[in-house]
Amino acid sequence: xxxxxxxxxxxxxxxxxxxxxxxxxxxxxxxxxxxxxxxxxxxxxxxxxxxxxxxxxxxxxxxxxxxxxxxxxxxxxxxxxxx
Numbered sequence: 001x002x003x004x005x006x007x008x009x010x011x012x013x014x015x016x017x018x019x020x021x022x023x024x025x026x027x028x029x030x031x032x033x034x035x036x037x038x039x040x041x042x043x044x045x046x047x048x049x050x051x052x053x054x055x056x057x058x059x060x061x062x063x064x065x066x067x068x069x070x071x072x073x074x075x076x077x078x079x080x081x082x083x
Contacts, residue, residue: 019049026077029056032070037063045073055081 020032031047031054038053039046045061047054061075 018051019047019054021054021080023077023080026058027074028064029073029077029080030070031073034071037066037071042075047071053083055079055083057081 019034020030022030024030033049034054035048035050037045038048040063042061043057043059045056045063047056056073056077057079058075058077061073061077063071064074065072
């Protein structure tokens, strides 16, 4: 499988402490392996990850689903930045 570290058969996102980001068009983002939400408003959401901060800007942004493993953000997404 391409998403697995060859030596240990452990997913690369776990080995490298990376956040998984999956976008569906500009209407939805699914995030995994994050630490917490730093900022939350209708125009901007900031998510703290282990190595960086993810900043999502747009209109009518909202958290549609949230638990300790993943979250789904909906709205009209204009930009995703890794800071």
